[in-house]
Amino acid sequence: MSDRAADSVPFLSLSAVHKRFGGVHALRGVELTIEQGKAYHLLGENGCGKSTIIKVISGAHAPSSGEILLDGKRLDHLTPMQAMEAGIETVYQDLSLLPNLSVAENIALGEQLVAGQGRLLRRIARHRMDEIATRALRELGVAADRAFLSQAVSDLPLAMRQRVAIARAIAAEARLVIMDEPTTSLTRHEVAALIEAVEHLLSRNVAVLFVTHKLEESYRIGGEAIVMRDGLSVAQGPIENYTRAELAELMTGRAIEAVRYRKGAPQDAVLLEAQGIASGGGAFRNASFALRRGEILGITGLSDSGRNELAMALAGHVGISAGTLSIEGREIRINTPAAAIEAGIGYVPEDRLAEGLFLEKPIWANEVPLILDQLSGPGGLIDERRARARAREISASMKLNTADVTLPVGTLSGGNQQRVLIGRWLSIAPRVLILHGPTVGVDVGSKETIFHAIQEMAEQGIGVLIVSDDLPELLQNCDRILVMNSGRIVETLDAETASEDDIYRSMLATKSEAA
C-alpha cells in the first residue's frame, strides 16, 4: 500500500447510524467504511435495511441519529445535492435513464444541472455535452459518433443502456457508484460486460457498492462484503475470507445448508407430454419432453435460447404452431391462458410485479382470483368474508410472515410476494405448475421457504417445471434439467449428478454445434 493511501482518510464512513420511520426502527446502529477504488457488496435479506442505507448515503433520507464522515468532514446528514457534488452516484435497478432523451443528454445533463446549482432556466452547452459524453463513453470502450450520441436511449439494447448509465457516473466524476441489483435482468454475456465496466471504474479509483443477492458475481468481482441483518451491520471484511455458507448464516442469523432440497422421487405416471412442439414466433422448435407426476423438471438456457417462450407457450401466453401436447394421455390444445388453467396448468411469471400481482390490492384479493366461482354466492356476488377466510388458509399454508390479509401485496418483500403467487395457484390444485424464475429478487432466507414449498408440491403429486438461469437452484431442487440452446432442447441432465460446468457447456455450445 502506498504512503498516500495509508495516510488518506476513507472517502465515506458511517457510524452508529439509526433511522426510524414512525414506529419502525429500520437502521439500528450501522457502521460502514468505504474507501476509494474498492468494490463493496452490501448483502442481506430483504427488509434488513439495505435500501434504507443506500438512501441515507445518496441523501434521499436523513438519518435519525448517527454520524457521517465524508472525506473526514463530519455531517449529520447528506442532502441529494451534497451527495451529487461529493461524487456519489446511484445506478438503480431500472438504471434511472430517461428513455426519451438522447445518449448524450442522459450522460451529460447531470453535469449541466450541477453547474447551474439546480437552476433550470439556463442555456445548455450542447458542444460541451457532446464532448463529455464522448469522453465518458470512450473510457468504457464505446466509440461514439454523432448519430449514436443523438439516439434515444429507449432504442438501445439493455447492456448498452447499462453502459450509458455507467458513463453518466463517469461524466459526473463519481467517486462512489452504488449499483442496486445491477445483474438481475441481464444475460450471462451482459453480466460479463458489466463486470468489465465495473473493473474499469475501480481502476479509475472509483469505489463501487453493489447491492445484490447473487453471491457468485460478488465472488467474481471481489472486494469487501458488508453484511446486514435486522438494521444492523453484522460484518465487514474481504469477501474471499467468507464462504458462501458463512455469508448466508450471517445474513439470516441461522445456518443454511447448501444442500439438495430434493428428497422425494417422481411417480411413474406421465402427466404432461410434449411431442415436437414449436412456437409460432420460431423461438423454439421440435421440443419433446415428458413430465411425470410429482416430478420437478428444470429448464435452463441463455435468455435467447427459447426457454422463456417454451414456458409461456405451455401456459398459453405464446402460440404453439406445431406438435402435440397431452396431459394424462389426453391430447389438449392450449392457445390461451384460460385454456391452460382449464387443463390444470398454472404459471407463475418471472416478472411477478408486472405480470403476476395486483400490487395495490390486498393479499386476500391476490390469493383468490382463481377460485372466485367457489366464493360467489347466489347472484354472483363474492362473499368477502369467505374469501378472506380462504386467503388466511392459503397464507398460513404458504408460511407468509403476516396473518393480516388486508395488507396491500406491494408492501410485502419479494419472497412473500412470490409465496402469495404460488399460493394463488395451489388454491386450484393444479396438475402442473410452471415456475418462471421463482427466486429472482428473493433473499436467501425466503429462497429456502420457497424451495421447501416446491418440494411439498411435488410430494402432493404436482408436476413442477422450473424455468430459471439460477443453476444452483435447479441443481438443488430438480430431478432432471433440460438445457436449451438456440431454440432446441439439446441435453437432459440428471440433477443429482450433474455439475454447473456440465450445464454451462451445453448452454454455451455454439449454434452450429447445437443445430
Next chain:
Amino acid sequence: MARASVVTGLFALGVFTILAAGGIDVSFPAIGAVAMYSMTKLVLEVAPGMPVWVILLCGIGIGAVFGAVNGILVNSLRVPALIVTIGTQYFFRGLLLVFVGTVWLMEIPPQMVAFGTWSLLEVKAGNGVTVSLPMYFLAFPVAALLTWYLFNRTLMGRAIFATGGNADVAARLGYNLRKVHVFAFSFAGGLAGLAGIIQASANRMANPFDFAGTEIGVIAAVVLGGARITGGTGSVLGTVAGVLLVTVVNNVLVLVGIPSTWQRVVVGAFILIAAGFFVLRDRKQSI
C-alpha cells in the same frame, strides 16, 4: 383563416409543452376566456387609456398565474393532470361567470380594435378585394420560435422532456419536479392568455363562453404533429405542422364546397391515420 390558425397555434404550443412534460391540459380554453374577458372588461370600465402592449402582457400574466395554479395542483396532489385540469377548467370558467360577468361585450376598447386590424401587409386581389395579413399573425411564429428555443436550448426544456419520459427517474436525478410542473403549466397558461386577447381583438367582441369545446381539436392537432399522448415526445415543428394541417384541411374543404359537416369526418380520419402511422412505425422498429 389566419386568425383561426393563430389562436389554435398558440393553444397548441401550450398543449405540446404540457404533453412533453407527461401531462395533459384541458383547462386552456377557460384560461384563455378568463384572460380575454376580464382584460376587456377591465380596460372598458377601469383603465380605458391602457396601451395595447400592456393589455397583451396582462393577458399573458393572467394566463400564467392560472396556469401556475394548475401546475401547483398537479404537483402537490399527485393526481393525473387530466383530472386536475378538468376540475380547474370548470372552476376558472365558473369564477369568471360569477365574479366578472356573463354578458357578451360587443364593444371592445378602440386600442384593441386597432391592434386587431393593424396589418402587416396588404394584397389587392385581382377582383379588387383587399386581402390583409394582420400583424397579430406574427404571434404564432414568434411563440413557436420561443418554444423551440426553450425546448432545444435550455435546461428547462430538457427537464420538461425528462419529466415526461419518466418523472420518478427525473426526480431521482435531481430535477425539481415542482419547478418543472409550475413552469410548464404557466408557460401554457401564458400562451392561452395571449390567444384570448388576440381572439377578442380580431373578433371585436369578448364572449365569456368563448373557446368552450375547442380543447379536443387542439390536442388532436398536437397529436397529429407527432407528440404522443403518453408524454415525453414530439417537437415544436411537428406541432406547427399539425396546426397548419388541421387549418388547411378545414379551409380547403370549405373552398372546394364540401359541407362543413364533412370537415369533422375528414379531420377525424386524419387523426386515425396519423395514429395508425405512428403505431405501425414503432412496431416495425421494435422488431
